[in-house]
Amino acid sequence: MRKFLVLVKKETKELLTPQVLMPLIIMVLLFVFIGKVIGTEAKKAEAKQNISVIDFDSTAISNSVIEMLSKSGFKVSLYEKGDVDSVIDETKEKDGTIVMVIPKGFESGLGVSESQDIETYAILKNFSFLGSRDIEAAKVALAAINDFVSNQLILAKAPGVDPQELKVPIKVKEHVIVGDKMAETSPEQVMGFVTSQTTFIPIALFLVIIIAAQMIATAIATEKENKTLETLLSTPVSRNVLVTAKMVAAGLIALLAAIFYMFGFRYYMNEITGGAMGGSASALVSEVMKDLGLVLTPAGYTILGLSLFFGILCALAIAVIIGAFAEDVKSIQVLITPLMIMIMVPYFLTMFLDIGSLSPLVRYVVFAIPFTHPFLAAPNLFLGNYAAVFYGILYEVVFFSIFVYIAGRIFSSDRILTMKFKLKTRKA
Amino acid sequence: MTGEDYLSFMAKIFFSDKKYQEECIETARGITGLNERLKSKIGTYSKGMMRKLLLARAIMTRPKLAILDEPTSGLDVINALEIRNTIREFAKKGMSVLLSSHNMLEIEYLSDRVGIIHEGIIYDAGTPNELKKKYESANLEEVFAKVAG
Incomplete structure (x- = not known):
């Protein structure tokens, strides 16, 4: 255990270089900066907007329209005569x-x-x-004007009648069923809530996997290039411990990177949506989602965490083998491309499609990719498909075990020093 | 990682006792002769410096047997000489060294016993003088040519 900790410390120190830390810090600062700028601009946009109204009618109804615009947050500049072009020029100014x-x-x-x-x-x-935004606001104001005018007309023709009863004679009472639970709400609201709760998960996972895989593959390639791998392999430490220590260190740094990223991204989203993201749904909506079972319990979070954890381990196991193949650091980018594709395919497919509706062959191919399962874990947990999540985790464990075994075999033999994939360079 | 960090890491892998770790690092410092350059990143080292660091790491724990594969190949005269002297010094102190090299003059200079290996087969073995006498050669290079030729 002592040697393992010494190795993890050394690997972490090796990976935690200013070259790794700087982009992370810059990324957070960028998110904060862009978020601040957009937030400030959004606040400015929420301030009263200038609207020019040319009222050629000057009657009680047209005055009511102008009053409604003022109440809707517009600063109205009123013109009772003049041509449209000159008013447009003045408005521009x-x-x-x-x-x-x-x-x-x-x-x-x-x-x-x-x-x-x-x-x-x-x-x-x-x-x-x-x-x-202002144009959208004007449209909303016009819709309100239409509603107001039609109410006036209905009242004039049929006094004592509620205009809303006439305008919307059929009211829709929406219900949503998830699994065996039902609640009175709209499907859009449920979709919006679930999306806002699960959007971060695939983004974080995608980043963590890519960063960790690149780090570990680069670390091994660097050691091969510097010839320090031979002496490391000659130390009285089991090869499996060496491989595991490298994986743990890369996993730790990747988690750190994900925390940095999520902190920045969350700040950015909070700024541009005014705190609409991440569980700020109203108490009423929260209550409905609870009724539908669409809230992750601590057990749910644990299962999700397990799926994510084994997904990362699968990527690290593959990356260790990639690193063993690399002759130098330059070839890592090329070698890691298949792994990135393996991660991107389920990332996009689970984002845009229902995997269950794909043809059986495509579906099994997608399920064979271990990273599909953590991407599907959160939606499956929301829908109560626990069996699907457990089978996914089981598959990840099997996949990881096989690849760690292969990685261990490579590190246990001289092949780790002789295996190579070199980029062909054209000679002039 | 600096040269110093590398030696410290390796010492920690071999020994849990801090006293032994320090002794080990001190020995390695002496072997490398890199002094202040040990505080520089390994990536900035020349081939000779790198070879000295790796040799120091191999023998700093005073193993009973050190296996060295072409320890001086590609090095300049001064660096090669320094490495050979270090190997001799540790051999005198009781450490056995199994060394492989294409440089027969280096082998003759360093070795008590020599094995002539060609394409994976040991053709002959003995002290340098025995082999020279047996093959009526002026040096081990000629011995090798006669044995493997």
């Missing part, structure tokens, strides 16, 4: 984004049940997500 034109005869037309046109002119200054 004021940094406004919307010009709205209420035509003459607006109220009288509505009075005889004729639909009326309100023209809008959106001034696009950029195509960013934040840039389109």
Whole structure:
């Protein structure tokens, strides 16, 4: 055990170089910086927006429309005459984004049940997500205006009737069933909640696996290149202990990298969504999700952790073999590509598709990739498919054992020093 | 990893007692003769420095038998001489050394007994003088040529 700890310490120290730490710190700082900038801009966008309204009608209804816009958070610049072009120019100067034109005869037309046109002119200054916010806000305001005007018209034609009863005579009462549990909520709300809870898992897993695999493969290739591997192999330490120590060290650094990444990413998401991510669902929504069994229990988290852990170990076992093949550090990038593809395939497939609906052959191929199982673990736990998760973990354990055995065999023989894959370079 | 870190790591692998670890590292420092350069990263070492470090690591624990594979190949005259002297010094102190080399003059200079191996077969063995006498040769290089030729 003492030798194992000495080895883990040495491997960790070797891997924890400024070259590894700097990108992690820069990544967190970037996330914080971008998050701050976007957060500040979003707050600015939430401030009152300039909207120019040309009211050619000047009646009680058109005044109500303008009042509604003011209540919806717009700073209204009112024009009762003038041409549209000059108002657009003036709005541009004021940094406004919307010009709205209420035509003459607006109220009288509505009075005889004729639909009326309100023209809008959106001034696009950029195509960013934040840039389109004011236009979306104007659309919401127009929908509210439509609702308000139609209510007025209904009340005028049929006094004493609730306009909502006429406008929405059929009300939908939505229910969602998950497994054997049912709750009154919309499928969209459930999907949104589950997605917000599970989005981080595949991202973190993807990163951890890639980083760990690259680290361990590079560490072995470096030792081969520096010729220090021979002397390490001649020490009175079992080869399996050597391999395991390398894996544990790479796993630890990978976890550290994941924590750095998740911290930065979470901060970034909190800034741009105003704290909408990561369990900030309202108490009511939380209660409904609990009724549906869509909340991970401590046991669920443990099972998920086990699936993730064995997924990482599978990647490390493969990476050890890749490192053994590499003659130098340069060849690692090429050698590790098949492993990255093995991780990317289930990452994207589980994100966009239902694996169960794939053809049997494709499905078995995807299931044969050990990394599919940790990606599927969280959704399966939510749906109560515990058996699928357990079989997945069992498969990961078997896969890991086979590859550790192969890695151990390679390290136990001279092949570790003679196996090589060299990049062919063209000679001029 | 610096040369010093490397030696310290290896000493910890071999000994759990701190006193032995320190003795080991001290011996290795002397063997390498790298002094302050031991604090530099191994990646910055020249071939000669690297060979001295690896030799130090191999014999710092004072093993009964050290197996050295071409310890001076590719080195300049001074570095090669320093390494040969270190090997002789430790052999005098009682350490057995099994050394393989293509440099027959080096073998003659260092060895008490020599085995002539060619394509995996041991053709003959003896002291350098016995072999030279037996094959009526001026040095071991000629012995090898006659045996393997």
